[in-house]
Amino acid sequence: MGFQEHLAIDLDGRALLRLDARARARAAVPHGTRDRATALQASIVVHCATRPSFVSDKMIATAASVVNACQTQTGVTTADIESVRNGQWPDSMELKCYMYCLWEQFGLIDEKRELSLNGMLTFFQRIPAYRKEVQQAISECKALGQYFASADSCEYAYTFNKCYADRSPRTYYLF
Numbered sequence: 001m002g003f004q005e006h007l008a009i010d011l012d013g014r015a016l017l018r019l020d021a022r023a024r025a026r027a028a029v030p031h032g033t034r035d036r037a038t039a040l041q042a043s044i045v046v047h048c049a050t051r052p053s054f055v056s057d058k059m060i061a062t063a064a065s066v067v068n069a070c071q072t073q074t075g076v077t078t079a080d081i082e083s084v085r086n087g088q089w090p091d092s093m094e095l096k097c098y099m100y101c102l103w104e105q106f107g108l109i110d111e112k113r114e115l116s117l118n119g120m121l122t123f124f125q126r127i128p129a130y131r132k133e134v135q136q137a138i139s140e141c142k143a144l145g146q147y148f149a150s151a152d153s154c155e156y157a158y159t160f161n162k163c164y165a166d167r168s169p170r171t172y173y174l175f
Helices: 021-027 036-041 057-074 078-085 093-105 118-125 128-149 153-167
Strands: 005-009 015-019
Touching: 057 093, 078 093, 093 153, 118 128, 128 153
Parallel strands: none
Antiparallel strands: 005 015
């Protein structure tokens, strides 16, 4: 079953997302929580050196439990995550698998084990300033991802994230 969502977000960063039951369980976000969209952002939004203005402190706090779970599961170091935020991309398997873990935990993996891009596109439709840039980056990077998805899910996540960050640095932030 693929990722199913309903996303509404305003420009102040307030968000509401209804995830399917599997995605809620993976993200460990209670059904009544208003800020599930903040958890969704964790794996899909990254900007080198500074975070985008629409990534709020509340988003980061909401995503913390998933971030901690993925750090524990993969063994990624905080230093590797910080390196990505600062534009450096360590070639560590732990980092690559951390990125894929975030996608899984937020229900962004489809039945082909590839990134489901509907959530990204839906979110950025609400922020017109980034819409065209995001659509172009997704289009270019999705093709790369399909190649890696058949071989190595962690490599796929890393390659997609790096591609996306290069093409849309204003909208990329790794939690």
